[in-house]
Amino acid sequence: MITIAKFENFFEAELASSLLLENGIATELLNVRMLSMAPGLAGQRLQIELQVPASQKEMALLILNIQDSINPAEELLRAEGAILEGHFQLTSGRHSGMYVEKIRLLQNPSAAKELCAQLATLLADYDIDCVVGPAYGGIALAFEVASLLGKSFVFCQRKDGQMTIRSGFDLNGVKRVAIVEDIVTTGGSVEEVNACLSQRGITVEVVAALVDRSGGKADFGVPFLNLLQLDIPSWEPDQCPLCAQGLPLVKPGSSDKAPAPDTTP
C-alpha cells in the first residue's frame, strides 16, 4: 500500500476512502487512531494518510481528482464559512461531519451576489415574469436574481403557520414564476410556497436553490436547478464515527435557533 493523499480532517479522509471503495479500490487510513487519541496533533505534524494498493494508484488519483474538482459555488460557500466541517449536533439530535450555516450565505453581499449571478444564468432561458423567495433565506437571493433578470420580485412568509405571499404586493402581473431558495433539505418550504402560489392561479415554472441537500429526493414537478448538491451523512449519536473518534461536539446555532422544518435531514 502507498500513500496517495493526506488529510487534516477525518471526514474528508473518510469521504475519499469511501469513494475509492465504491469504485472497487481497497484503502487504508493511517494515523486515525493516533489522531483520535491526540487531536491536538492534527495539522502539519500529523495527518491522516490515505493508502491504496500501488497498482491502483493511478486509478485512485483519477477518481479523487474528479471528485476533487470542487465546483466554484462550493469553493465560495466554504470560503464564506457557509459550509463547515467538524463534528456537529443537528437540531434533529443526529450528529454530522458537516454543517451548512445558512446565515453566512448573506453576510457577505458580494459573495451572495456572485452566487445569485450563477442562479440567474441558470434561470435565464425560462419564461417567467417574477422571482419568488421564501422568507427569510430566500428573500435577498430572490431579490437579487430578479434584479439581474429584470423581473419583478415578491416574497412568501409564514403567517400563523401558513405560507402566504406578503400582503401588499400587486400580483396582477405575476403569472409564471421561479422560486429561489437558499437551501433545499426536505423541500417542505418550497412545496408550501408552490401550493400558496397555485391557489392564486400563479404557475411555478422552475425552482432554483443554491444548495440541494435532499440527496436527489426533492421533486417539485418542475425543473429543479441548483449550484451544488450536498449529500451530508448523519448518524444517531450512538452510531456516530466522529464520537467514536472522540472529536469534540459542536451545537451550531443552538443559542438562537428555533427548530425549523427545513434545516435538518
Ligand SMILES: [Zn+2]
Ligand atoms: Zn458524534
